[in-house]
Amino acid sequence: MANTTRLSRERCVCGTATTAEVIAGKLIVPPDSAKAVIVTGGWMRATGSADTATSVDIKDTTDTPVVAVAIAVAALIDGAVVDFDAAANVTWTTYGVAHTKGKGLQILQTTAAGGLGTTTAVDYVVRYILV
């Protein structure tokens, strides 16, 4: 993480993405041309246990989306809340660090893997700041 201190009011976006939306990508934080988004925390909860895909990710909206945090489908068991700060099944990439200015956030499965199976929806709560 860059040696930079960021101070901003924390916001949170929450909702539900259907499996089809997770496969295709669902915009959850729209881009702001003047701001960069930093993911600071959150959680996911699947309805129906997820399988097939590798992970469900919070990514930015660049053409080659940059991962903020990825939750392994092995942890997305029906009804279980998976904390982004959990010690297992979570991969933090551009997490607590600014994404490119002018980019939003989306919830999207790992693109290299097969489509998300079994689960019918994923609830998400994503905490972030805009800097």
Add this chain to the structure above:
Amino acid sequence: MANTTCDGRVRCKIGRLTVAQVNASTLVLPARKGEAYVIIGGWFVATGSAGTATSVDVIDQTTHTVAVAVACSALTNGTHIPFLKSSDITWTTFGTALGSNEGVKISKTVGGGDVTTTTALDYCLEYLVVPNQA
């Protein structure tokens, strides 16, 4: 969770309730006309281990919809129990809007036995305030 998206500023309410207040069900966030609360996180710490009751719940004011329930077996003296803990927590209307125009209470399991042994409960509720959901 309803398939709607809520986006708002994260707010936090911290306080302490006596066990009598928990058993009586105490309002901790007041009702707001035209708005609803979304509980997104928080924690409890009991002073003295909680007994008898099944759980201590965060519920909405009138319909008693449960946002999150913390098992009393986990509320041992001085133990910090985050709502995102992987055990002892039941998430219901968590991360989604509670009742329209309703406040938020902390309560023993509605209709259940009293919380005993413990003397107080420290709480932190992390929440959003959003327009009433359809």
